[in-house]
Amino acid sequence: MAKFHYKFESIKKIKETFEKKIQKEISLIDLEIEKQNGFLESLADEKRRARSSVSGKNFVKISELQFQNEVQYLLGLKEKEILAEIANLEKVRENRMSELEQRTKEHKIFEALEEKHHEDFRLEQNQIEQKEIDEIASQKFAREA
Numbered sequence: 122m123a124k125f126h127y128k129f130e131s132i133k134k135i136k137e138t139f140e141k142k143i144q145k146e147i148s149l150i151d152l153e154i155e156k157q158n159g160f161l162e163s164l165a166d167e168k169r170r171a172r173s174s175v176s177g178k179n180f181v182k183i184s185e186l187q188f189q190n191e192v193q194y195l196l197g198l199k200e201k202e203i204l205a206e207i208a209n210l211e212k213v214r215e216n217r218m219s220e221l222e223q224r225t226k227e228h229k230i231f232e233a234l235e236e237k238h239h240e241d242f243r244l245e246q247n248q249i250e251q252k253e254i255d256e257i258a259s260q261k262f263a264r265e266a
Contacts, residue, residue, distance in 0.1 A: 125242045133231045140224040143217055150214045157207045161200065168196045 127133070175181055175189045 123246065125239055127235050127238060129231060129234065133228070133235065136224060136227050136231060140221065140228055143221045143224060147214060147217045147221065150210055150217065154207060154210050154214070157203055157210065161203050161207070164196055164200050164203065168193065168200075171196070 171189060171192050175185060
């Protein structure tokens with residue numbers, strides 16, 4: 122019996138490679154989002170520490186208050202920057218997810234096509250085998266007669 126060769130195997134492998142590449146990109150984006158969320162949490166802790174350093178005192182100089190206000194303002198700007206970066210990463214992740222969904226659909230189509238071709242190949246091989254069996258049977262019958 123002949124061996125089955127799927128004529129689109131190379132295309133299927135390339136599509137699988139692209140799919141794996143996109144999955145890797147998504148996981149890297151997820152790691153970056155987690156990292157940015159960690160920065161955001163540390164920034165929130167820093168803001169709390171800055172507030173508590175002033176609020177614990179009964180007597181505070183105006184210059185200290187001005188300094189604390191500047192620190193709070195700068196930390197707020199940094200927080201907005203990190204939130205914008207997270208939003209940007211989320212958009213990129215959404216795009217990659219839709220691309221991954223498309224690649225997965227293509228992969229499933231090629232798998233279904235391979236199954237269909239393999240089934241057609243098996244049917245063809247069975248027909249060839251049946252013809253050979255019939256030929257052997259008719260030769261055997263001709264010799265006996």
